[in-house]
Amino acid sequence: GAGVSQSPSNKVTEKGKDVELRCDPISGHTALYWYRQRLGQGLEFLIYFQGNSAPDKSGLPSDRFSAERTGESVSTLTIQRTQQEDSAVYLCASSFWLAADNEQFFGPGTRLTVL
Amino acid sequence: KNQVEQSPQSLIILEGKNCTLQCNYTVSPFSNLRWYKQDTGRGPVSLTIMTFSENTKSNGRYTATLDADTKQSSLHITASQLSDSASYICVVSQGPGGSYIPTFGRGTSLIVHP
Numbered sequence: 206g207a208g209v210s211q212s213p214s215n216k217v218t219e220k221g222k223d224v225e226l227r228c229d230p231i232s233g234h235t236a237l238y239w240y241r242q243r244l245g246q247g248l249e250f251l252i253y254f255q256g257n258s259a260p261d262k263s264g265l266p267s268d269r270f271s272a273e274r275t276g277e278s279v280s281t282l283t284i285q286r287t288q289q290e291d292s293a294v295y296l297c298a299s300s301f302w303l304a305a306d307n308e309q310f311f312g313p314g315t316r317l318t319v320l
Numbered sequence: 321k322n323q324v325e326q327s328p329q330s331l332i333i334l335e336g337k338n339c340t341l342q343c344n345y346t347v348s349p350f351s352n353l354r355w356y357k358q359d360t361g362r363g364p365v366s367l368t369i370m371t372f373s374e375n376t377k378s379n380g381r382y383t384a385t386l387d388a389d390t391k392q393s394s395l396h397i398t399a400s401q402l403s404d405s406a407s408y409i410c411v412v413s414q415g416p417g418g419s420y421i422p423t424f425g426r427g428t429s430l431i432v433h434p
Contacts, residue, residue: 247426305413311363
């Protein structure tokens with residue numbers, strides 16, 4: 206497909222387990238962003254990539270969160286030792302390049318539920 | 321601190337009626353303002369983008385306005401349809417010297433009843 210895809214669409218895990226969320230951006234898009242959206246809340250920025258580099262990791266909530274991107278394509282967001290407060294929808298977006306006027310195209314999100 | 325405030329938080333209207341959503345921001349330096357539509361269970365989709373020099377822009381039944389002096393924007397929906405039921409998010413991006421990370425509002429949840 207031509208859009209941003211994310212997998213899995215839903216993930217239910219037990220507290221303390223690690224989870225890995227995947228994002229496939231639009232081909233050719235050099236910038237990639239991860240956001241978290243808690244129920245009824247706005248989007249919370251987590252991290253962005255320009256190519257394979259993440260210049261700004263200040264949005265990651267704790268050291269349990271990490272992300273990587275390879276081949277200027279797929280990105281994974283890993284949450285270690287999940288907690289119930291990690292339950293949210295995790296959205297990925299990509300844009301052609303890293304610029305304020307570049308539209309971000311969003312994926313459908315991964316709904317994470319931590320029991 | 322960069323902030324985007326949206327009102328109302330939620331809105332219920334009857335099909336065929338018009339409505340207006342509001343967005344106030346304190347983001348500086350300003351580059352552009354986007355309105356996104358987020359259907360339930362989907363990612364946000366851009367409806368319009370407004371730059372500093374633009375006052376009004378239309379996209380079908382959606383019309384966005386921008387007053388850069390008062391730092392206010394509105395999204396007007398004409399002749400609402402059931403498919404307009406969604407969350408509408410105002411997003412403001414910074415200009416040169418600012419952050420690459422846009423500032424998101426919390427959104428207005430719109431429900432259109434038949």
